[in-house]
Amino acid sequence: MRYQRWFTPWVLVIPALTWLLVFNLWPSVNTVILSFTNAKPLGGGTFVGLRNFETLLQDEQLRWALLNSVIYMVVCLPFLTVLPLLLAVLVEKKLPGITFFRTAFYTPVVASAVVVALIWQWILDDRGLVNGLAEKLGVISGPLPFLSDQWLLLFSAISLTIWKGLGYYMIIYLAALGNVGRDLHEAAAVDGAGPLRRFVHITVPGVRGTMILISILISVSALRVFSELFILTGGKGGPGGRDNSVVMLIQQYSQGFEGNLGYASALSIVLFFVTVVPMLILARLNRRGAEA
Template sequence: MSESTPTGSTTSARGSSSKAAARGGSRRHAGVDVVDEEHRIHEGTGFAAWLFVLPALAVALVFVIAPFVNTVRLSFTDATFARPGSFVGLEQYRKMLADPAVHTGLLNSSLYVICVVPFMVILPLILASLVSGNSKILSFFRASFYLPVVVSTVIVGLVWTNILAPKGVVNAALKSVNAIKEYIPFLTDRWLLLFSAMMITIWTGLGYYMIIYLAALANIDPGLYEAAEIDGAGVVRRFLHVTVPGVRSTMVLIMLLSSAAAFRVFNEIYVLTGGTGGVGGQDVTMTMLVKNYGTGLNAKYGYAGAVSMLIFLIVGSLIAIEFLIERKMSKDA
């Protein structure tokens, strides 16, 4: 009887260890099953994500990437409407840099950026600050300022063409009060036409950028305005020291968007000049040059491609500079 006890305890210990091993094995198998299941779920989610992204990638490939690659290719050829052309290296770029029309287009497009962008950054912010609120009258003003955005630029240009015509509303009003003796040539003078187009661009773009600013203003803590008001800050000081710092990143974004849009301006100039680019083509812009050289039976696809690449490089440089400014401002903040 005294020898049976160790044997029984040994048997029970072995049974316990076997059960523990079985439980450990089952836990290990369960862990492996969970990992496999998570892996399968991850693979399934990744595949579904690609299915959602695929249509956008297909659109970008067909309408953005492929045309861009083709434009780059054409810029190194002498292709025209009549023939596919052959490789000519940098010849089209050399011709472009010596072309007086390109010089005029660069000057006009650069002036457009310099004159339009400051108004596009500042005026919409002021408007957004004035119309931000929940009252019905402010909603009416927001809708009124946004209305030109939804109207076609061509229609806007035609309306302003009639307003600025020699016997249009502006000249007739000035003539009726004897403010002028002769009609002002808004549509035939080079600089007056260019600045008239800038005014139309600013007028049509105010509402769009105002909406972007309204979204940024909604993220500013109202307590900051209350604290500034308690400290005795007036409307102007609250605007400069609370509103402007609060929308600083948005201002850089709008500077970027408006710079790219201003350099690529087309509709306003095209409609006001009737597609001629002004008297002697003096008001032609870079985008109009692409249209002039790249369409019609006399189209020079290779040359138009070179002009397009110049526009791409300039706009890309503007975006890069403003991106660097944004990064520096973010680090300093």
């Protein structure tokens, strides 16, 4: 049964649908088309066949970027699935002032990655807070090169991403915790189960679905990392360009007279496949877990 003129729904949907077509669907198609060209950032370009994809195979920076992405994902996953859940349990109980703590813990999320990375750049500076304190305490004799060593730089960016993500996943867990039966907790407590056992046997299974969703989100966002690495490496991708991410490479090819949007598009297709694979694996894992 319809209760309005046939075009009314379309009038309401058309703006959003136009945006979807012009800025989502068409660009997806166009990315594939562009990847067979050598389009320039300022316009122009010709069809070059598979040349961009041949270049991909020999791109040493891309190999480093992919390796970095995998490391990023593997390190972020355990930290960001577990720590935010503990935080959510911590802020779940409505103690006086808890809203303040929830808001405060969420602050790193609302701050721009650029702001946060500049703050950490200063903290991790050769003469910054961390090195200064560590030297004072006698843990190290000279400053650790957090911002100039290939691996320290990568792990600095990873810890920054983890720190910035805590509040975000905490909030998602917090929403999920609301659905975990309180009576279940109470019953377990009657039976003498301590907080730890209740956490492992009630809370964790109760938020299992959310946990899978969160691990998908973490994996995808780890593979898409850009701002943190860009700022910490000063946009240069670290020593020898070995601290790039795939998105950083895409950005580098998007600019200037030497830019190549065709190659950047080919890199975008690589990005698409590397982000889709973990998504499919985790979604499958979810389904199998649900059946079991």
